[in-house]
Amino acid sequence: MYPDFPYRLYLVTDHALCMGRDFFWVVEQSLKGGVDIVQLREKSLDVESFIQKAEKLKVLCDKYHVPLVINDSVEVAKAVGAVALHVGQSDHSISEAQKIVGETYPIGLSLDKSEDYESPESSKAWYYGVSPIYATPTKTDTIYEWGLEGLSLLRKKTEKKLVAIGSIKTSNAAEIISHGADCLAVVSGICSAPSPAHAAEDFKKEIEKGLKHK
Numbered sequence: 482m483y484p485d486f487p488y489r490l491y492l493v494t495d496h497a498l499c500m501g502r503d504f505f506w507v508v509e510q511s512l513k514g515g516v517d518i519v520q521l522r523e524k525s526l527d528v529e530s531f532i533q534k535a536e537k538l539k540v541l542c543d544k545y546h547v548p549l550v551i552n553d554s555v556e557v558a559k560a561v562g563a564v565a566l567h568v569g570q571s572d573h574s575i576s577e578a579q580k581i582v583g584e585t586y587p588i589g590l591s592l593d594k595s596e597d598y599e600s601p602e603s604s605k606a607w608y609y610g611v612s613p614i615y616a617t618p619t620k621t622d623t624i625y626e627w628g629l630e631g632l633s634l635l636r637k638k639t640e641k642k643l644v645a646i647g648s649i650k651t652s653n654a655a656e657i658i659s660h661g662a663d664c665l666a667v668v669s670g671i672c673s674a675p676s677p678a679h680a681a682e683d684f685k686k687e688i689e690k691g692l693k694h695k
């Protein structure tokens with residue numbers, strides 16, 4: 482049995498989008514503003530540097546009692562005792578990863594298109610990343626857009642928690658929640674915001690509005 486997933490605002494990090502500001506400052510501001518789960522997503526660090534950064538980030542997340550999730554790397558997740566791992570369709574499968582970290586270790590899975598939900602592996606996910614809701618310059622290799630319609634259809638098929646990602650702004654946050662997302666994952670909308678703390682606060686307010694219209 483996996484732990485519950487009560488989270489609503491998920492910061493997915495991208496150091497390149499922090500506008501030259503200190504990465505840990507940006508994350509801490511977002512935590513002050515109400516981010517309640519954080520994913521460290523690093524595409525170019527070697528394992529040793531990834532582990533060092535993850536260890537430092539875990540200390541920060543622990544201070545705010547917020548879980549740290551590691552993107553892609555089972556090795557890093559295990560080394561730093563992260564709460565969970567997040568994998569995409571082309572990463573380790575959940576079963577392979579759980580051979581290393583244990584079969585009850587929580588692993589979130591990105592669904593890149595509606596067929597991905599049908600794969601037997603998907604039933605082992607802790608939550609689904611609905612990826613992307615809308616195309617985004619932050620990740621240019623996506624193959625499909627779920628849109629509000631795809632999100633609503635997926636909502637009808639599963640009770641697992643749905644984490645929406647991709648071009649989520651305060652202007653569309655409430656409707657994405659009211660169409661079935663449980664949680665919003667945001668990169669540029671927080672990392673690049675003039676005030677990551679205020680951006681997170683604004684997202685939380687929009688999420689509350691969306692929840693009232695479910």
Ligand code: TZP
Nearest residue numbers: 613617619620647648668669
């Ligand atoms: N996976 C699907 S879209 C995306 C990821 C990591 C990036 C979302 O970035 P943004 O800046 O919130 O649109």
Ligand code: MG
Nearest residue numbers: 553568569572
């Ligand atoms: Mg991946």
